[in-house]
Amino acid sequence: AQKQSIQLGRDNLTLNVHQCLSSIYTNQAGASVEFIVPRDLADGFINNKKECYKFRFQRVFDQTVKQEDIFENIAKPVADSVLAGYNGTIFAYGQTGSGKTFTITGGAERYSDRGIIPRTLSYLYTCFSQDSSMVYTTHVSYLEIYNEMGYDLLDSQHEASRLEDLPKVLIMEDSDQNIHLRNLSLQPSANEEEALNLLFLGDTNRMIAETPMNQASTRSHCIFTVHLCRREPGSATVRRSKLHLVDLAGSDRVSKTGLNGQLLTEAKYINLSLHYLEQVIISLSEKNRSHIPYRNSMLTSVLRDSLGGNCRTTMIATMAVDKRNVDESISTCRFAQRVALIKNEAMLNEELDPVLLIARLKKEIQSLKDELSIVTGQQRDEQLTMEEIQKLEELLKAFLEDPDPDATLLLGPDMRKIHHCFSLLKVMYNKSFSLFTLLFTHMSNFETINILMLQTGILIKMLKKEKKRAQDAAAQLDNITSDQKLASQSTTQLSTTPESNEGNRDITSTHQEGRAIQYMKKGTGIRLYLFFYIYMHYCPQLSMGKQEAFEIFMRDHEDHLTIEDNKTLLQQRLVTSSCLNSYSLHNVRIICTEVDPVEENLQTHIEQEKKAYKSTFGRLKALRTEIEHLQLLLERAKVKLQRDFHKWWSREASSVQVTDLTFLCLSISVFVLFCVFFLKDLVWCCGNISVFFRALSSTKLSASSIPLTGDKQVDSDILAFIKAREISKTLFCLCCMGNATI
Numbered sequence: 001a002q003k004q005s006i007q008l009g010r011d012n013l014t015l016n017v018h019q020c021l022s023s024i025y026t027n028q029a030g031a032s033v034e035f036i037v038p039r040d041l042a043d044g045f046i047n048n049k050k051e052c053y054k055f056r057f058q059r060v061f062d063q064t065v066k067q068e069d070i071f072e073n074i075a076k077p078v079a080d081s082v083l084a085g086y087n088g089t090i091f092a093y094g095q096t097g098s099g100k101t102f103t104i105t106g107g108a109e110r111y112s113d114r115g116i117i118p119r120t121l122s123y124l125y126t127c128f129s130q131d132s133s134m135v136y137t138t139h140v141s142y143l144e145i146y147n148e149m150g151y152d153l154l155d156s157q158h159e160a161s162r163l164e165d166l167p168k169v170l171i172m173e174d175s176d177q178n179i180h181l182r183n184l185s186l187q188p189s190a191n192e193e194e195a196l197n198l199l200f201l202g203d204t205n206r207m208i209a210e211t212p213m214n215q216a217s218t219r220s221h222c223i224f225t226v227h228l229c230r231r232e233p234g235s236a237t238v239r240r241s242k243l244h245l246v247d248l249a250g251s252d253r254v255s256k257t258g259l260n261g262q263l264l265t266e267a268k269y270i271n272l273s274l275h276y277l278e279q280v281i282i283s284l285s286e287k288n289r290s291h292i293p294y295r296n297s298m299l300t301s302v303l304r305d306s307l308g309g310n311c312r313t314t315m316i317a318t319m320a321v322d323k324r325n326v327d328e329s330i331s332t333c334r335f336a337q338r339v340a341l342i343k344n345e346a347m348l349n350e351e352l353d354p355v356l357l358i359a360r361l362k363k364e365i366q367s368l369k370d371e372l373s374i375v376t377g378q379q380r381d382e383q384l385t386m387e388e389i390q391k392l393e394e395l396l397k398a399f400l401e402d403p404d405p406d407a408t409l410l411l412g413p414d415m416r417k418i419h420h421c422f423s424l425l426k427v428m429y430n431k432s433f434s435l436f437t438l439l440f441t442h443m444s445n446f447e448t449i450n451i452l453m454l455q456t457g458i459l460i461k462m463l464k465k466e467k468k469r470a471q472d473a474a475a476q477l478d479n480i481t482s483d484q485k486l487a488s489q490s491t492t493q494l495s496t497t498p499e500s501n502e503g504n505r506d507i508t509s510t511h512q513e514g515r516a517i518q519y520m521k522k523g524t525g526i527r528l529y530l531f532f533y534i535y536m537h538y539c540p541q542l543s544m545g546k547q548e549a550f551e552i553f554m555r556d557h558e559d560h561l562t563i564e565d566n567k568t569l570l571q572q573r574l575v576t577s578s579c580l581n582s583y584s585l586h587n588v589r590i591i592c593t594e595v596d597p598v599e600e601n602l603q604t605h606i607e608q609e610k611k612a613y614k615s616t617f618g619r620l621k622a623l624r625t626e627i628e629h630l631q632l633l634l635e636r637a638k639v640k641l642q643r644d645f646h647k648w649w650s651r652e653a654s655s656v657q658v659t660d661l662t663f664l665c666l667s668i669s670v671f672v673l674f675c676v677f678f679l680k681d682l683v684w685c686c687g688n689i690s691v692f693f694r695a696l697s698s699t700k701l702s703a704s705s706i707p708l709t710g711d712k713q714v715d716s717d718i719l720a721f722i723k724a725r726e727i728s729k730t731l732f733c734l735c736c737m738g739n740a741t742i
């Protein structure tokens with residue numbers, strides 16, 4: 001019951017298989033994947049002693065495969081067995097980005113990219129609508145497991161923005177070691193549309209509440225489950241089955257939980273829960289292994305039923321067969337081969353519905369109580385009231401109109417009611433019987449035996465009347481002495497039969513019947529006589545001896561041949577009438593078509609219109625599904641867009657804030673620097689000004705040391721020149737110092 005398939009992800013869409021050290025072969029017996037890793041390139045690979053790694057699988061799909069083919073080859077057979085009442089699981093395993101989500105859920109861009117889940121839902125609901133002999137009920141659940149914690153993805157109550165906002169799912173185990181998931185909601189889905197809406201709700205929650213560690217890839221396991229219940233209408237036996245569609249976390253994550261030694265080596269390419277999954281699978285594939293470590297992780301506990309229990313399990317191993325990923329791909333193939341060794345014994349999950357069983361038992365108890373009270377004679381004597389009679393009539397009507405063949409008429413332990421119902425039934429029966437007799441003459445295709453039975457019914461009534469009349473006549477005849485002879489003749493004739501010792505009462509009765517026959521032969525004609533014959537043949541009231549006597553009597557009777565001839569004639573007439581009926585019907589049709597070609601044209605037209613309507617309806621239905629799917633895709637894209645926008649917005653806002661802050665800090669530091677320099681310059685300037693004025697004064701002071709000519713005019717010019725030269729010198733120094741400071 002296990003299948004392994006490999007679907008290659010988008011990463012290898014541009015892959016040249018041979019150049020990238022791997023190749024895929026397919027033949028009728030299955031398919032194989034081969035990795036050729038030259039030893040010099042094999043450094044760091046899992047096992048670099050080998051050059052060629054070859055794995056055989058049931059099916060291998062390359063990168064060109066369509067989603068539809070994946071569904072037809074993998075999911076459809078599992079869905080069929082789920083419909084039949086077996087549990088089914090499909091799980092996708094592989095490294096990150098190799099196409100697990102694409103395979104299980106599908107791509108978010110095109111309608112044709114729908115994955116296994118939407119296609120399976122569509123298939124299941126189509127099957128339900130085509131099978132009217134069963135009543136199907138479906139529920140859906142969607143669980144996400146992240147870091148050993150379960151979350152209900154179908155929670156529509158809260159708007160989840162983080163994974164922690166979703167309801168936490170807990171594992172409970174009962175005394176029979178059955179697993180129950182507390183807080184995981186089971187949503188009813190009456191049709192495909194409702195189921196798809198639930199899937200999209202779960203996917204949206206999954207997308208919005210992405211795991212904190214890695215936003216881009218799924219580090220969590222997601223289990224979408226369809227719970228199916230099917231029963232025949234009115235039956236207490238139900239078949240329950242589950243279909244798990246599992247998208248596992250990327251298998252290439254190295255555990256960061258601080259493991260060491262052997263465990264760390266084994267967990268090198270898988271995260272911890274996948275490591276435990278592998279352990280469970282190894283244990284299951286080992287013969288004589290009694291303990292299977294399911295309890296080690298939530299994933300293995302939830303999938304306990306699917307991995308080694310009562311389930312048809314299919315594993316899809318996804319690979320990105322790229323040069324960089326060869327080690328991961330080989331590891332995935334090894335895991336898939338181990339899964340292939342597990343043998344499951346899937347059984348039908350049939351059980352009695354406790355609710356229906358209780359109802360049935362209650363009914364049984366009630367009818368037993370009724371019987372008991374009838375037997376013990378607890379009955380009432382007063383007449384039924386008008387209200388009771390009316391209620392009884394309603395009950396009887398409901399009982400007769402109930403299409404369920406097992407329906408019963410519950411009257412309680414009251415013989416008055418039972419009698420009244422019987423008399424009502426008798427009236428109804430007589431009415432419908434006469435109607436039926438009327439119809440009978442117009443009916444075709446009736447089995448001869450049915451006709452005989454019906455006629456026998458009529459006969460019994462008529463015969464009873466005739467018999468009474470015959471008995472009256474016989475009583476009269478008995479009084480006549482000449483009739484004594486006939487009586488003794490009959491007695492003599494009958495005494496030759498083994499019934500002769502039955503006693504006088506029987507003899508007299510046979511004698512009377514013989515007379516009645518004679519009487520009827522004369523009185524009511526051959527038809528009634530034939531009826532009498534049938535009555536005598538079929539009526540169970542005659543004893544064996546009497547019947548034999550009658551047969552002998554009939555055989556030896558002078559009219560025997562005539563009777564036989566008439567019997568044959570009757571048969572022929574019945575056949576002819578039946579033929580005529582069908583012929584007349586046929587004729588009616590022919591006449592209709594001949595007489596009314598317009599009607600024929602109309603009929604043909606109606607047929608064509610019907611066909612066109614049906615095909616248009618089918619197309620419309622498919623279109624509707626597609627439109628709904630696209631709407632949901634758009635809705636999801638919108639949500640994603642909004643979420644991405646908000647992220648970008650907050651990122652930009654924080655970066656702008658950072659810039660502003662930096663600018664502010666810079667401005668402040670510039671200002672502080674400026675102040676510092678300004679104060680410094682101020683001090684310096686003050687110093688310089690004082691120097692300047694000191695220079696000026698010194699210039700003034702030093703004027704006395706300048707040799708003068710004595711000419712007043714000349715001396716004042718000399719002094720002015722010296723003063724100007726000193727001032728320009730001081731200003732030059734100040735400028736130089738100011739420049740240097742700046």
Ligand SMILES: Nc1ncnc2c1ncn2[C@@H]1O[C@H](COP(=O)(O)OP(=O)(O)OP(=O)(O)O)[C@@H](O)[C@H]1O
Nearest residue numbers: 009010096097098099100101102107217218249250
């Ligand atoms: N067969 C394919 N055809 C087209 N696109 C594909 C195919 N397989 C995968 N992709 C694309 O490759 C990308 C990664 O695929 P996907 O998310 O399914 O990988 P994954 O194995 O689920 O990764 P993770 O472990 O991170 O969840 C997606 O954008 C998906 O649409």
